[in-house]
Amino acid sequence: MSQPSPAFLTHGPAFLITLDGASILTQEGTLLALSLTEARDLWARVPSPVVINGAATARRLGLRAALPPHPWRDVLELFLFVHPTTSIAPTLKGVCDALDIPLEAGFDARILLSITARLEAQLARLLQAPGRREIGGLLQVLHRHHWPWRHDLQHLLGDVAPSTVEDTLPLKIWRRLPKWEDEAPPPPAGARPVSRDAALGRLADIIGEGAETRPAQRDFTSVACEAFQPREAPGMPGLVLAEAGTGTGKTAGYLAPASVWAEKNGGTVWVSTYTRHLQKQIERELHALFPDRVTRRRKIVIRKGRENYLCLLNYEDSVNVFAARPDRSAAPMGILLALVARWASMTEDGDLIGGDLPGWFFDFYDRATLLSMADRRGECIYSACPHYQSCFVEHSIRRAKSAEIVVANHALVMSQSAWALHDEETLPDEDQPPTHYVFDEGHHLPDAADSAFSVALSGLEASELRRWLLGAEGGRSRARGLRRRLEDLIAQDASLERHIVQVIAAAQALPSPGWLDRLQSEPQAPIEAAEATELSLEVNPSEAFLQALHQQLRARTQLHPRHDQLECDLQPVDPRLDLLAPRLRAALCALKKPLEGLVGAFMAQLSDPDDILEAPQRIRLEAAARALKRRAIFRLDAWIDLLTAIAPEKAPSDDDRFIDVIRSEAISHRRFSGTRYDIGIHRHWRDPTIPYATVMQASAHGILVTSATLRDQPGMTEICEHDISGGDPSRQDISLAGRAARPSDAEASWRAAEHMMGASHFLKPAMRAAMMSPYDYRNQTRAYIVTDVSHREIAQLAAAFEALFTASRGGALGLFTAINRLRSVYKYLAPRLEALRLPLYAQHVDQMDNATLVDIFRTEIDSCLLGTDAMRDGIDIKGNALRLVVFEKTPWPRPDILHRERRRHAVETGLDDYDDRLTRMRIRQGFGRLIRSSADKGVFVTLDRQFPSRLLSAFPEGVVVERLGLRDVTARVSAFLAEGTD
Incomplete structure (x- = not known):
């Protein structure tokens, strides 16, 4: 095997766009520091530069991103080929962290060559290991179809893959994938209960020795056991509603009794959550319980709808279309298919969307072509398909039948419920209903049910x-x-x-x-x-x-x-x-x-x-x-x-x-x-939880519904407003008294929660439980209402975001209720924050999926992110990467016909403050993004000067909310976040 070419390791050209401008390493090895304008002029004259995220680099230079094959060598593409199932933030820090390359102060374009050298060395080792001929064959396909890295890597191949190989043979991955085999159907699950001691012992196994002791987590685990007791009568599952404040540790808390029940009874527990990203988080929690990969794969399965997975028949169609094209016009498709083949040969489950294929891959290539490789139109022919026994979906279905924990999402569970509601006959099915469910992020159940049953x-x-x-x-x-x-x-x-x-x-x-x-x-x-x-x-x-x-x-x-x-x-x-x-x-x-x-x-x-x-x-x-x-x-x-x-x-x-x-x-x-x-x-x-409850009662034996925001917050409605401004009405301190909830308040909040979650439609009354957050919100947080900014004026709104994001020095999440206002603020804000060396990313602006944006935001700890409600509910970021949350306005429910009728229905059932309840819960979700550990500090700001005082009970006990002008708020944000920092 030949050694890496010294010229490849030490010479450019390389382009690295930084917040200060551009660092350029020329072909001759000269290092230049240029402005973005100077770099743009040089870009067109430099042949195939090494870059990181070429599309983003081109956009930063004010140029239109090219379609593949790209006129640059992107280290992300090389990383994808070497590590096809490793998801990283598509940034310099993300790549360096994954490759264990220190990113020291004063870095320049030469670091890109250090990255390529590391990746080339790793690829050289792969080409000496089992499977080298398959990898070499894919490299030959990439070479013939003008992959920008082809010349740099060709010397590594040697005799690994002859260049005369049939052009599409390396792409025919279905010939190399493992096949499933039929097994005897599993026997019915038992009904042995889960004891508190057994669940707490399993909890200790999950969190590990020396982990932080959380009394609320132990209480939550004890409560969750009630969902794993024997059913008392047909059609009467045990239903538990458990609200677990942020920091309770509810994921490990319910996985403990769930895994004990599955182990004791030879059954399967379905854990359902809201998003694909959260599915991966739950699966990662189980690594401590099943550290061995083979054991974990047997016991834990992630399930999604068929439309998420690579369909081998559709992929074969794409390969055939590619093979029929003239060589040059097929270049983009050839590169795409070779990289998909590389990933498909290594993937855990074949999940194209939200699985182990990096989300940014969709931003590099034609998204429509990629999505066409999934069965998004329901055209599966099942056992008539020549790839049926290699099918990723069929693999997951069969593994799920004998797994202990299936991690699903609300959309899939509700779709199955909708089919069960329609199907009066007993039709043999791939998805026999489980007997025990855990619904995490349970506050999203009504929306999921509405989508499935509409x-x-x-x-x-x-x-x-x-x-x-x-x-x-x-x-x-x-x-x-x-x-x-x-x-x-x-x-x-x-x-x-x-x-x-x-x-x-x-x-x-x-x-x-x-x-x-x-x-x-x-x-x-x-x-x-x-x-x-x-x-x-x-x-x-x-x-x-x-x-x-x-x-x-x-x-x-x-x-x-x-x-x-x-x-x-x-x-x-x-x-x-x-x-x-x-x-x-x-x-x-x-x-x-x-x-x-x-x-x-x-x-x-x-x-x-x-x-x-x-x-x-x-x-x-x-x-x-x-x-x-x-x-x-x-x-x-x-x-x-x-x-x-x-x-x-x-x-x-x-x-x-x-x-x-x-x-x-x-x-x-x-x-x-x-x-x-x-x-x-x-x-x-009108009430979508009715059909959901009808189906669940027929088959389920135990159901646990949990969230940090099941209820509207009780017991915080006494508000003390006292003027501390000497007559200045723009400065009022509002302290939430935090008195104990009156019984009537607590009962009303639980009745509302039962109405929202559909618990009132179950024959057996739900068990209720609430665990408070362990965090010291009085000392860890601050909250402000800005009184002198009009969210209706885009210029004022954008200037307020600039001032606040500057005060926090990044680590800021801006949440919007309208996409148009988000885009307008981004257009104003991006160049100003860039001048301050604060990167800005935005949902509905950047060509990246939400999970990738969150990964970047988590990795780049001084970056800023703008988003809508998906960002409000779907991210979990510990540490300093998220230290400021700014609401553009009060997140009232959208005033459409559907909301009008459901509010009328709520009033008829005695819930006369329906709008306020929904809004307070959204505020709680947004505020909950801030503090994810006892060491976190964070500030919440709303720019809606008309924010009603009756909504202040959304904040946790101990939070002090102040009404101040923008100048005072920015000063306090800066001072609070600077306390205790170096």
Whole structure:
């Protein structure tokens, strides 16, 4: 094996953009310190410089980021090839931390060559280890398709991979992936209870020796045991609502009894949380309990929806398309496929989105192409797929059946619940319902249930169903229609052809390709009632119906040129809409009938005692029937019910279970034709926890719902306002008295929590418990309301953010209620903070996913981040990296129709301060980002000078809130954060 080239290790060119300007190492080895303007002029004249995050470097220089193959050598791409499943912040510090390279003061562009030298040495070792021929083959693919690193690495290959190898052979990873094998089904789980002592002993194992003793954590663990006691009667699971303040250590607290129960009873506990990022955090907590990787992989499984995983059949399609292209035009695809193949050969679970594929990978390459490699349209053909036994999803499903802990997310659990609610027959399923659940971040359950149990009869949904049934109808799409997906079953039973022909004919009633352009270009003249019948006969019935929806919406709303969403009540129904609904309903019924015929034929084969089916064929029939029901029939049932409810004489109170809204939503933006809008009827449950509770009671034995914000905060409503300003009304100190909660306050807060979490719909009353946070908020935090800034004036708002972020010297999170205001503030703020050497990142501005932005923010401890509610609820950052949270305004609920009706429902059930409760809980979530350990310090600021005093009970006991002008607040922020620092 040849040694690394000395020239590669010691010479440039290299470009490193810093907060002070640019550090450039020339080809001749000269080190230059230039301004960004000077660096931009030099950039175009330097051949293939070494950079870190080339796209971000180009943007910092005011240049447009190039598409791959890039005209630069990006160390992130090299890192990805060498360490394909190691997720890092895509910054210099992130790479240096991962490679254990000290990042000392006064670094310059030469550090990029130190990084490349380290990576090249690591790659050289890989090329001497088992699997070297596969790695070498991928390097040959990269070389032929002009990967910028190809010349630097070619000397390492030697005879590892001959250059004459078939171009796509190294990309065919499905030939090398392990295959799962069937195992005997697990026996039913036992019902042995979990004792307090056993759970506390397991807790000690998880947190390890010498860990900080937290009495609240021990109390929480004891309470969590109640969710793992035997069920007393059918339909009456044990339900525990446990609020655990920030710092309680609730994750380890519930994993302790959950793991004990699973071990004692040979069963599986499903732990569900809100985001994919939080799933990984929970899985990491279990490393201490199962330090051995093989054991951990057997006992712990992360489950997500199929749309998150790499689909090997779609990936193979991409490889075939790539192979058919001329060499040069295939270069970007060749590089992308080679890097995906490198990752897929090393990944733990094949999770493209939120798994071990670095999130920033999507920002480097064509996002649409990457996403097309997942099954995002529900086109899986299960056992008919040639890669079925290598499938990442099937691997995870089978591992989950025998695992002790399955870490899922609310979206998947609620989707399974929605399917169970619709499916009256017992259809064999990949996802048999577990008996024990833990819902972490439980305050998000209502939203997850609302999403899963709602129905949308919209142009986009209907056209997607047509595409699923008919496949690609022209264009460049590779979508597989129903005939192609079922061709193996049709070949075995020719009688199925009749149903397929009927489905294809009936699906023509759904919106055809180009429907969105036709809808957007419709004239503004209204459709007369007398013309509606004629229109329904001339135009596709679903498209005619969408036009009528569009007309009712325009008539009842005030259009705005920059709106992202418009809505109006469905009732009272426009007469023209009422005339068009019956024909569409008939068309949907005609489509549903042959689909049910297909399912009936499949079920008949499964139940025929004379037809002995082999296991693969049985699996195929079950999967086909399940897909038809879930993807098409259930949806058509819901649409038909919705259309049946349209009647001019129908009063809104006739069925108060549902809220029906006509809604237009922005779904895409084109540079020249502008924003494009979907339109449809959206049906939501007035109380979405009703169907969730119905399903859970049927199968679950124990449920634990936990969060730091299950309840609205009780006992903090006595506010002492005393003037300390000598008459200056802009300076008032507001101290929260922190008295003990009155019984009536505590009971009201629990009743509200039970209403929000759906506990009131369970037959067995929930057990309630609350553990207070162990932190000293009086000394660890400060909170301010700025009284002299108008959040309506962007200039004032941006200037306030600049002053506050400067006072904290970074480590600041700005939270917004509107994306437009976030973008406007970012545009003002970015150059000013850059001049102060404070990096600024922003959701909805930077081309990175939220998890990557959070990783950068956590790594770059003096950076600043702007975001919306996803950042308010979904990040956990300990230490000095987050020391200031700024709310742009009070996070009131969005005043839409859905909120209006749910607030009315809450009032009817006795919760007359619905808006305030929701808002206080959001404030608590935002404030909770600040203090994640006993050593943290943090400041909370809101720029809403109209912040109501009645919302101050959202803050934890001991927090002192002051109303001050911006100048005084910035001075106090700076002084408080400087206390005790070097």
